[in-house]
Amino acid sequence: MACFINKQSLCYDLLHLDQVETKMERIASLFKNGRSQAVRLPVDFEFNAKKIYIRKEANGDVVLSMRSQQQSSWDKMWSALDNLDAVDFLTPEERRQELSARDPFEGINL
Numbered sequence: 001m002a003c004f005i006n007k008q009s010l011c012y013d014l015l016h017l018d019q020v021e022t023k024m025e026r027i028a029s030l031f032k033n034g035r036s037q038a039v040r041l042p043v044d045f046e047f048n049a050k051k052i053y054i055r056k057e058a059n060g061d062v063v064l065s066m067r068s069q070q071q072s073s074w075d076k077m078w079s080a081l082d083n084l085d086a087v088d089f090l091t092p093e094e095r096r097q098e099l100s101a102r103d104p105f106e107g108i109n110l
Contacts, residue, residue: 029040
């Protein structure tokens, strides 16, 4: 695949990239509400929910999300389990066991 770059297309690409990046970034207002600090989100970032999850990343960034990071981890685990081929650990013969007649309270002192 050939790639031809000239100054005009490079400038256009950089300008376009700058516009794409700034579409996702806005300035939000901070204010105090009692002892809590609140953020007034621009309409573009409005959540359609009563509550959201908030977490602080290791680099100090604060992330607002509709989904819990813990829930996301569980979803990934269940998805991975669904993709595994189930292997029965009991053979059909082992599954067909006779019922045993025993006292369920045997060994319990009341």
